[in-house]
Amino acid sequence: MTTEAPINRRIVLAQRPLGAPTSADFRLEESAAPEPAEGEVLLRTLYLSIDPYMRARMSDAPSYAQPVAIDALMIGATVARVEASRSSSLAVGDVVLSMNGWQDYAAVPTKGLMKIDASLAPPSCSLGVLGMPGFTAYVGLLDIGRAKSGETVVVSAATGAVGSVVGQIAKLKGCRAVGIAGGVEKCEYAVSTLGYDACINHYDDDFAEQLAAACPQGVDVYFEGVGGNPLMATLPLLNVDARIALCGIISWLNGANPGAVDTAPQIMRALLNKRAHIQGFVITDHYATRHADFRRDMSQWIREGKIQYREDVIEGLERAPLALIGLLRGDNFGKVVVKVAQG
Amino acid sequence: MTTEAPINRRIVLAQRPLGAPTSADFRLEESAAPEPAEGEVLLRTLYLSIDPYMRARMSDAPSYAQPVAIDALMIGATVARVEASRSSSLAVGDVVLSMNGWQDYAAVPTKGLMKIDASLAPPSCSLGVLGMPGFTAYVGLLDIGRAKSGETVVVSAATGAVGSVVGQIAKLKGCRAVGIAGGVEKCEYAVSTLGYDACINHYDDDFAEQLAAACPQGVDVYFEGVGGNPLMATLPLLNVDARIALCGIISWLNGANPGAVDTAPQIMRALLNKRAHIQGFVITDHYATRHADFRRDMSQWIREGKIQYREDVIEGLERAPLALIGLLRGDNFGKVVVKVAQG
Numbered sequence: 001m002t003t004e005a006p007i008n009r010r011i012v013l014a015q016r017p018l019g020a021p022t023s024a025d026f027r028l029e030e031s032a033a034p035e036p037a038e039g040e041v042l043l044r045t046l047y048l049s050i051d052p053y054m055r056a057r058m059s060d061a062p063s064y065a066q067p068v069a070i071d072a073l074m075i076g077a078t079v080a081r082v083e084a085s086r087s088s089s090l091a092v093g094d095v096v097l098s099m100n101g102w103q104d105y106a107a108v109p110t111k112g113l114m115k116i117d118a119s120l121a122p123p124s125c126s127l128g129v130l131g132m133p134g135f136t137a138y139v140g141l142l143d144i145g146r147a148k149s150g151e152t153v154v155v156s157a158a159t160g161a162v163g164s165v166v167g168q169i170a171k172l173k174g175c176r177a178v179g180i181a182g183g184v185e186k187c188e189y190a191v192s193t194l195g196y197d198a199c200i201n202h203y204d205d206d207f208a209e210q211l212a213a214a215c216p217q218g219v220d221v222y223f224e225g226v227g228g229n230p231l232m233a234t235l236p237l238l239n240v241d242a243r244i245a246l247c248g249i250i251s252w253l254n255g256a257n258p259g260a261v262d263t264a265p266q267i268m269r270a271l272l273n274k275r276a277h278i279q280g281f282v283i284t285d286h287y288a289t290r291h292a293d294f295r296r297d298m299s300q301w302i303r304e305g306k307i308q309y310r311e312d313v314i315e316g317l318e319r320a321p322l323a324l325i326g327l328l329r330g331d332n333f334g335k336v337v338v339k340v341a342q343g
Numbered sequence: 344m345t346t347e348a349p350i351n352r353r354i355v356l357a358q359r360p361l362g363a364p365t366s367a368d369f370r371l372e373e374s375a376a377p378e379p380a381e382g383e384v385l386l387r388t389l390y391l392s393i394d395p396y397m398r399a400r401m402s403d404a405p406s407y408a409q410p411v412a413i414d415a416l417m418i419g420a421t422v423a424r425v426e427a428s429r430s431s432s433l434a435v436g437d438v439v440l441s442m443n444g445w446q447d448y449a450a451v452p453t454k455g456l457m458k459i460d461a462s463l464a465p466p467s468c469s470l471g472v473l474g475m476p477g478f479t480a481y482v483g484l485l486d487i488g489r490a491k492s493g494e495t496v497v498v499s500a501a502t503g504a505v506g507s508v509v510g511q512i513a514k515l516k517g518c519r520a521v522g523i524a525g526g527v528e529k530c531e532y533a534v535s536t537l538g539y540d541a542c543i544n545h546y547d548d549d550f551a552e553q554l555a556a557a558c559p560q561g562v563d564v565y566f567e568g569v570g571g572n573p574l575m576a577t578l579p580l581l582n583v584d585a586r587i588a589l590c591g592i593i594s595w596l597n598g599a600n601p602g603a604v605d606t607a608p609q610i611m612r613a614l615l616n617k618r619a620h621i622q623g624f625v626i627t628d629h630y631a632t633r634h635a636d637f638r639r640d641m642s643q644w645i646r647e648g649k650i651q652y653r654e655d656v657i658e659g660l661e662r663a664p665l666a667l668i669g670l671l672r673g674d675n676f677g678k679v680v681v682k683v684a685q686g
Contacts, residue, residue: 062579064616227611236405246615252608264606265595268570271623272589273407278621280614 005032009317011102013068017058020328025058026074026321033105036086041113043080043098043106046343049127050076050314050323050336051161052225052250064282074102074320077132079116079123081343090115095343097126102320104340121302121309123343128161128335129309130298136247136283137165138294140223142173144245144281149174151220154211154237156230158199159186159310161335162247166223168307171195175221178214180230182330189333193308208233221245224278227252232263235270242276247283250328310334348375352660354445356411360401363671368401369417369664376448379429384456386423386441386449389686392470393419393657393666393679394504395568395593407625417445417663420475422459422466424686433458438686440469445663447683464645464652466686471504471678472652473641479590479626480508481637483566485516487588487624492517494563497554497580499573501542502529502653504678505590509566511650514538518564521557523573525673532676536651551576564588567621570595575606578613585619590626593671653677 007030014027036042053065057075060067068075078100082090087110090096096113100106116123121130128134140162141147153170157163158179167190170177179190179199190199198214200207211233218239224231227249238244270276301307312332314323317340327336350373357370379385396408400418403410411418421443425433430453433439439456443449459466464473471477483505484490496513500506501522510533513520522533522542533542541557543550554576561582567574570592581587613619644650655675657666660683670679 061612062616064618224611227608231607246611249608249611249615252611262605262607264574264610265570265592267607267610268567268589268592268595268621268623269404271621272592272625273405273623275407275623275625275628277623278611278614280611280616280618280620282615282618285618 005035006105007031008033008103008105010104011074011317011320012071013058013074015070016060017055021055021058021321021325023321023325027071028318034107036084036107039087040107040109041082041087041090042084043078043096043100043108044083045078045080045100045104045106045317045340046095047079047124047127048076048100048102048317048320048338048340049078049131050320050327050338051133052248052327054324055250055328075099076101077127078106078340079126079343080106081341095123097131102317104317120299124311124313124337125302125309127337128311129165129302129307130295132283133161133335134165134298135286135291135294137162137169137223138298139283139286139290140245140247140281141166141169141221143286143290144279145221145223145243147173147175147221150176152176152178152215152217152239153221153223154178154180154215154219154234155196155223156180156226157250157330158190158196159194159333160225162225163223164190164194164309164334165307167194167196168301170221171197172301172306176215176217178211178219180211180226180233186333189310193310195308202229202233208236212237218242223247224249226250232266235266238270238274238276240274240276242274244276244278246278246280312336314338316340348378349448350374351376351446351448353447354417354660354663355414356401356417358413359403360398364398364401364664364668366664366668371661377450379427379450382430383450383452384425384430384433385427386421386439386443386451387426388421388423388443388447388449388660388683389438390422390467390470391419391443391445391660391663391681391683392421392474393663393670393681394476395591395670397667398593398671418442419444419663420470421683422469422686423449424684438466440474445660447660463642467654467656467680468645468652470680471654472508472645472650473638475626476504476678477508477641478629478634478637480505480512480566481641482626482629482633483588483590483624484509484512484564486629486633487622488564488566488586490516490518490564493519495519495521495558495560495582496564496566497521497523497558497562497577498539498566499523499569500593500673501533501539502537502676503568505568506566507533507537507652507677508650510537510539511644513564514540515644515649519558519560521554521562523554523569523576529676532653536653538651545572545576551579555580561585566590567592569593575609578609581613581617581619583617583619585617587619587621589621589623655679657681659683
């Protein structure tokens with residue numbers, strides 16, 4: 001006789017959102033936690049990562065990845081602890097990076113799990129600065145944006161999980177780093193803690209003028225994760241041969257502004273006038289070639305105290321929908337993680 | 344005593360157009376033809392090239408080049424004959440490629456003039472297939488678009504001065520070439536004479552569906568000179584790592600459609616999903632590095648009968664404004680030149 005299986009809470013996609021997601025688009029279900037098969041481990045989710053890409057997966061519009069099906073578990077990266085092991089490669093108590101999704105427990109093969117070394121940084125950093133967001137910053141700035149010492153880099157969502165790392169790597173590489181963020185507090189943090197040369201509040205009426213003043217040598221690289229106003233304010237500042245590294249369009253994820261003017265002509269005109277370049281990229285393409293470099297460099301920077309990071313921790317799996325809704329509104333301050341269980 | 348100088352008709356910019364240019368934006372003036380100084384030649388304009396970039400020069404919006412000043416001569420490339428020479432490098436009767444602008448006569452230094460070899464093709468071809476439009480096609484397709492054998496290339500304005508050459512080089516390089524043009528006659532010409540595998544009429548209601556059907560392997564390179572509907576119809580067809588070579592946005596040169604939806608999110612989303620790339624380019628940047636290659640290749644292709652070309656000849660300098668207005672509407676069929684004087 002085994003002991004009774006614990007309850008597994010699971011958050012599934014109840015319906016596809018129209019525009020901004022609401023709580024009604026999610027549903028909390030409960031079932032018995034799964035039993036690991038031979039070669040598998042039972043994982044207890046400690047932290048769930050909340051990321052902008054999740055909004056795209058809730059939609060069935062064409063994308064680079066499959067949408068989450070209606071009534072299926074919401075996907076997501078997790079930090080989890082091994083509760084039971086039927087594999088020789090992981091032991092009970094080991095902490096791993098996994099893709100449990102929005103649930104308490106998962107029984108999975110050990111292949112694809114990465115054991116986390118907690119001596120370098122808290123385990124949840126594997127969802128942020130040492131994880132996919134940090135890697136997105138690294139590849140986007142250095143490979144897609146090809147930032148060089150002395151150039152000016154503008155970073156949208158400058159204090160977010162990705163942007164905060166972009167700005168700091170830009171400084172480490174000798175660039176001028178100018179951030180764009182929503183709110184005075186975020187802008188102050190960007191300069192005082194993250195080391196941006198300047199950070200402009202996109203809610204200010206004279207946002208575009210302030211951004212221009214902060215970029216006296218123009219803009220060589222724009223790290224784009226937002227779309228909308230930050231993009232429009234940056235376009236006139238682009239230097240010849242500027243590069244725009246496009247990793248997301250969070251401001252447009254819920255759809256375009258109805259009744260808005262068509263900004264495509266402005267974008268294309270700027271690209272033409274400045275012989276500029278927009279390159280979309282999807283970070284999963286780059287693990288094979290660049291992840292080892294990233295882990296080496298980022299681990300060293302963290303050990304040397306050169307990279308700061310900040311987490312916005314939401315307590316409780318049941319609040320994951322609110323965490324995502326808030327992220328899409330820009331409510332968060334730093335990398336959003338849901339604390340699901342005590343580590 | 345010199346003989347009386349001939350009359351020089353000059354078309355100047357009377358005012359900056361609001362939206363589409365009209366005849367009222369131009370003014371015809373007359374003055375005495377200039378006298379060449381020592382080292383200069385007096386040129387008689389034979390052909391004036393009419394090109395989409397001229398619309399941008401009529402505006403003082405930020406651009407990669409200076410606008411034409413109010414009351415100043417409209418700029419433009421010309422084929423011209425030497426009428427008088429005070430230089431040892433050119434003789435009376437020589438025919439040259441020059442930048443006389445919209446006028447009958449110019450007195451200019453010989454530096455910057457290129458003598459035309461009429462044995463290869465009619466002199467006016469130096470304004471089209473052998474000139475800037477042909478070079479734009481060559482660089483845009485091969486260097487910016489990086490088209491490779493077996494790939495599918497979609498060409499906007501497929502029968503225009505640039506597009507007609509893009510399609511033909513694409514075929515010479517082993518690509519599938521799919522054109523977009525306005526009207527049945529242009530589409531038939533694109534396939535039967537230029538050798539496109541297919542050409543779709545963008546005035547058709549089911550244009551997007553037809554384009555998709557013509558690109559069963561998706562789109563690897565989109566040669567963009569138009570903006571608007573052709574771009575929007577091509578975006579969903581892009582393959583991963585697709586390249587968009589952006590040399591112009593003729594449909595948007597008069598400004599965006601007021602009241603239109605914002606198509607920027609669609610563009611950015613497609614770039615992201617397909618890891619695609621838009622690169623703006625300005626052909627004047629590429630003369631130093633690639634013009635000799637172009638002249639060599641294109642001369643050979645013309646000698647071998649591999650490149651077809653078609654001119655839309657408007658008679659009379661005074662009709663140059665109408666020629667540009669018509670070009671911006673898509674009225675032309677082939678490279679637009681104004682015949683200013685008998686060669």
